Amino acid sequence: MRTIEVVDLTKYYGSFLAVNGVSFEVKKGEIFGFLGPNGAGKTTTVRTITGVLRPSSGEIRVLSYNILDEREKIKARERMGIVPEMANPYVDLTAMQNLKLMGELYGMERRGIEKRSIELLKLFDLYEKRNVKVRAFSKGMRQRLILAMAMISDPELLILDEPTSGLDVISARLIKDVIREEKRKGKTIFMTTHNMVDANELCERIGIIREGRLIAIDTPEKLKQLVKGSVSVEVSFEPMKLEPSSLSSAIRVELTGDKARIFTNDPDATIRELVHYAESNNLRIVSLRTLSPSLEDVFIKLVGDGND
Amino acid sequence: MIEMLKRSFAIAKKDMHIFYLKGPVVIMGLIFPFFLFLAFMIGRNLSGGHLFVGLTAMTAFFTSTAVGPTIIPWECRGRTFERLITSPVSLTTVLLGDLQASLYFGLAITFTIAVPAMLYLSIHPSIVVFLLSTILAVGCFSAMTVLMSSYPPTDIPADVMMLSSLVKFSLLFISGIFVPIENLPAYGRWISFISPLTYYVDALRHSLGGGYLPVWLDLGMLIIFALAFFLTGSWVHRRVLERRFT
Ligand SMILES: Nc1ncnc2c1ncn2[C@@H]1O[C@H](COP(=O)(O)OP(=O)(O)OP(=O)(O)O)[C@@H](O)[C@H]1O
Ligand SMILES: [Mg+2]
Numbered sequence: 413m414r415t416i417e418v419v420d421l422t423k424y425y426g427s428f429l430a431v432n433g434v435s436f437e438v439k440k441g442e443i444f445g446f447l448g449p450n451g452a453g454k455t456t457t458v459r460t461i462t463g464v465l466r467p468s469s470g471e472i473r474v475l476s477y478n479i480l481d482e483r484e485k486i487k488a489r490e491r492m493g494i495v496p497e498m499a500n501p502y503v504d505l506t507a508m509q510n511l512k513l514m515g516e517l518y519g520m521e522r523r524g525i526e527k528r529s530i531e532l533l534k535l536f537d538l539y540e541k542r543n544v545k546v547r548a549f550s551k552g553m554r555q556r557l558i559l560a561m562a563m564i565s566d567p568e569l570l571i572l573d574e575p576t577s578g579l580d581v582i583s584a585r586l587i588k589d590v591i592r593e594e595k596r597k598g599k600t601i602f603m604t605t606h607n608m609v610d611a612n613e614l615c616e617r618i619g620i621i622r623e624g625r626l627i628a629i630d631t632p633e634k635l636k637q638l639v640k641g642s643v644s645v646e647v648s649f650e651p652m653k654l655e656p657s658s659l660s661s662a663i664r665v666e667l668t669g670d671k672a673r674i675f676t677n678d679p680d681a682t683i684r685e686l687v688h689y690a691e692s693n694n695l696r697i698v699s700l701r702t703l704s705p706s707l708e709d710v711f712i713k714l715v716g717d718g719n720d
Numbered sequence: 721m722i723e724m725l726k727r728s729f730a731i732a733k734k735d736m737h738i739f740y741l742k743g744p745v746v747i748m749g750l751i752f753p754f755f756l757f758l759a760f761m762i763g764r765n766l767s768g769g770h771l772f773v774g775l776t777a778m779t780a781f782f783t784s785t786a787v788g789p790t791i792i793p794w795e796c797r798g799r800t801f802e803r804l805i806t807s808p809v810s811l812t813t814v815l816l817g818d819l820q821a822s823l824y825f826g827l828a829i830t831f832t833i834a835v836p837a838m839l840y841l842s843i844h845p846s847i848v849v850f851l852l853s854t855i856l857a858v859g860c861f862s863a864m865t866v867l868m869s870s871y872p873p874t875d876i877p878a879d880v881m882m883l884s885s886l887v888k889f890s891l892l893f894i895s896g897i898f899v900p901i902e903n904l905p906a907y908g909r910w911i912s913f914i915s916p917l918t919y920y921v922d923a924l925r926h927s928l929g930g931g932y933l934p935v936w937l938d939l940g941m942l943i944i945f946a947l948a949f950f951l952t953g954s955w956v957h958r959r960v961l962e963r964r965f966t
Contacts, residue, residue, distance in 0.1 A: 462806045489808040496802040504738040516730035517807040
């Protein structure tokens with residue numbers, strides 16, 4: 413079951429090629445993360461999927477509707493919730509009024525809007541402020557409201573362009589919890605982000621885009637396997653001293669402050685060597701741990717210095 | 721279709737909530753026509769009917785065009801526009817909602833000014849002609865704001881406001897309010913025919929038993945202008961939509 417299907421999507425702004433032959437699909441019920449440096453083409457891709465921008469070429473199907481067809485586009489939108497990049501609620505309306513407006517735009521009936529709004533306001537910890545104009549809301553509160561607005565009709569697909577960017581830990585966590593809960597209820601989520609930790613925690617599959625091209629698409633763990641040799645062992649001795657040449661299994665050793673980080677292809681051998689080294693030099697082991705590559709390592713390796 | 725009207729009404733409600741409370745709107749929509757009207761009246765010995773036509777026409781014209789041109793630039797500026805057009809409504813529905821906001825505001829203010837003026841000046845216009853022409857005219861001017869807001873695709877409301885004021889004033893002076901069209905030289909009359917306001921002024925004069933063109937032509941032209949404004953406005957909006965997302 414495919415919820416989003418993008419085939420050979422290309423988008424030019426004038427003569428500038430922003431998205432170049434991107435193809436991917438998002439399966440029903442998964443959280444798909446779209447990752448890339450600034451200016452990579454994430455928002456452009458999102459906007460073609462939501463039907464704000466017309467692609468220069470390519471096909472886009474959402475919930476089996478052809479987004480390039482005006483009528484089908486509106487049908488698809490009835491069933492999806494959208495958080496555009498840096499979108500705002502109406503600051504001259506209250507939280508409740510913003511939700512009501514969205515409910516009406518989704519063609520819901522008054523009773524249903526009321527009930528769902530209260531539910532969402534409570535979920536996003538905004539209930540106390542429901543009758544306050546959004547002008548007085550903090551950034552985190554606005555972003556929570558924006559997500560609540562996208563969820564007013566309990567849509568089966570959520571498209572979120574950087575839902576957690578610039579938020580404090582509490583707001584970001586709340587939003588991530590909601591996203592996870594939606595997924596548990598069987599909803600599909602397509603989200604863009606810069607935040608590797610979020611992507612790693614939330615997404616089942618990740619697409620990495622760079623300069624308009626999709627350069628990798630896989631599960632976070634499989635992507636991590638792409639970066640070989642970046643498994644490392646971190647050790648701290650007391651007193652701290654380490655002779656790099658005494659470790660035959662090390663590829664590279666970084667000494668930083670009271671720690672050493674040893675990159676290796678064989679963590680098992682490295683740990684044995686370190687323990688042996690400590691014994692023969694009469695050192696106390698303060699800490700010892702293995703570090704697997706982070707998604708950030710993958711990202712940096714794949715994207716390199718390709719930032720705009 | 722009904723669903724579309726319902727949703728456009730939701731948009732109109734939102735517009736009225738938000739935009740009719742902004743300062744420039746009050747100035748352009750209410751205070752401005754008031755001073756224009758003073759300028760129009762003072763030092764001239766005008767009949768009650770003449771005053772009524774001038775006041776009503778200017779009020780209708782300025783109130784119904786006060787907000788419309790700036791709604792979409794405001795939305796872009798406030799970063800609410802993408803949210804709005806990614807909801808399950810077409811661009812036409814959005815524009816129809818914005819048009820309705822102008823329409824309701826225009827009608828409400830025009831009637832609250834025109835009816836007391838009627839009583840005060842003790843004139844008795846033909847109610848049918850007055851009502852029909854006012855509704856059509858306010859609709860027509862509201863549709864004009866759809867066109868005015870379409871180009872340039874800017875997110876600076878002041879820019880649009882300036883341009884649209886320029887157009888509005890040009891139209892005001894060629895529309896037979898200050899000088900009745902039958903007193904204009906032939907070329908002046910031709911120029912006045914490009915302004916929709918001309919036909920409303922003429923229809924109002926008909927309601928008082930005057931008028932220059934046949935009344936059916938006045939009403940017909942208001943309808944034609946309204947349709948032309950809305951259709952070209954929506955067309956231009958559609959064309960420049962992508963340029964609003966930069
Ligand atoms: N309307 C536009 N006109 C011209 N160029 C544009 C326009 N919108 C985006 N671009 C360019 O297209 C490229 C992709 O932009 P896009 O906004 O999709 O990137 P992004 O991946 O979302 O970046 P960010 O992480 O900063 O949000 C950028 O180089 C940008 O400068
Ligand atoms: Mg972006």
